Amino acid sequence: MKYAMVIDLDQCVGCETCTIACKLDNETGVGIKWGRIIEAEEGTFPDVRRAFVPLLCMQCEDAQCISVCPTGASYRNSQGLVQIDYSKCVGCKYCIIACPFMARQFNDARDPPLGVPRVAAGDSRKGVVEKCDFCSDRLAAGREPVCVESCPYEARIFGDLDDANSRVGKLVAGAGGVTLKPDAGSRPSVYYIGVR
């Protein structure tokens, strides 16, 4: 099994519902976003193209974050997903620099704004590096990642790339899914379609 995500840029309108759903579900702290959306724009009027590009951990097959980690805190779990063992992370930030996709963030343990309750899960990640884990707890429970479930435009499709009959497999093969930064050589598991 190889989990993969397909993001249809023709469908994404940059509403950030996925970003908010991710923050709520994963209880990330102030300033921490496991998923984000960047705006890509190219050309000059009238030949201009614009797209909203959701970014998250690309779950690379050749994950540089794992190889540079000095403590083994970044690892691949039994599901084949790149994870962080927060109890092992020393916060050296080497993985943040090695990641070509801005997928990791350092939790500098800033206190939440006045009146906002401190969340329990966020506290355990103070002083360490965080990132998206494809909602591995939800996958274990047979559910899809929260960003996929919450997208009102169904711009994100999740599934098993090894299954040729899966929607993900068909989209990558049929719609010509591309990965970002192919030159980086990390072989991401997040594909983008609708790139024109």
Added chain:
Amino acid sequence: MRPYPQKEWGLTVALDFFLGGTGAGLIGVYVLAAGLMFDQMTESFYPLFIGLALLVMGLAILMADLGRPTNFWRMVKGYRTSWMARGSILNLALLGSSALLILGLSLRNASLASVAADAALLAAALVATYPGLLLFSVRDIRLWRSPLIAILMPAYSTSSGLALLQLAGLSPSHATGSLMPELVWVATATTAVLSYAFFSNSRTSSKGGREGYRLMTSGWLRRPFLLGFVAVGIVSTLLFEAGAILGTAMAVQYGVMGSLSCLAGAFFFRYLTLKAAFHEPIRVFLEPAGS
């Protein structure tokens, strides 16, 4: 999307690289210069204490910079793939071998000192080199993907080690004679030529490389680059050391100023190498608009 800078490593990591590299350079140069002439080494071996102090200061800064400094000891586990883990092990090896060398010299135990000197020399060379390999391992930052970085880091460690030895006035005279200013001058000239090749190559290597070069020549890094690195680190060092070589009445003062300038240059090189590093842009549209 434009190239984006790495913001995680800055002044503290530059200081760590500088202090660790200078400490390793000082220990390495001292052991090399003194050779295994045991009697000469036992006369004045406190450059080793200075080298050790620099290493400890570098490690202390690194630990203070870590989110969880108490977990520093865990950093050795990833030695198979991570240069940071290897660097931690090498730093500890250099600390241990240098301490053994000091012990051997203090006890006037020639065999212990000889073995420890060999080990310290090897560890010093590796400690001076590993930051370059650590940076080289980041594939997305093209400035660091130059093989020159693996040569420049030990080259700067050597030049700053020589400068510190000259500054301390503790060169083992039997080995180096009065050649210390000449050695610092040659080391500085060599690092200047290599640095020019390193930074100018980045200009043509990629979009990220061009952005870093632009930042150093016309952005906010212009002042540290032109004043700190070029004017003080290279030009002043070469001029002051030339004055010391010519043997004028102010030769000693020129030597001191040359040493300080050389050390400043070694620091600014590390700082600029970190701060001028840009990731390559994320490209979504593979064909130009309108095509």
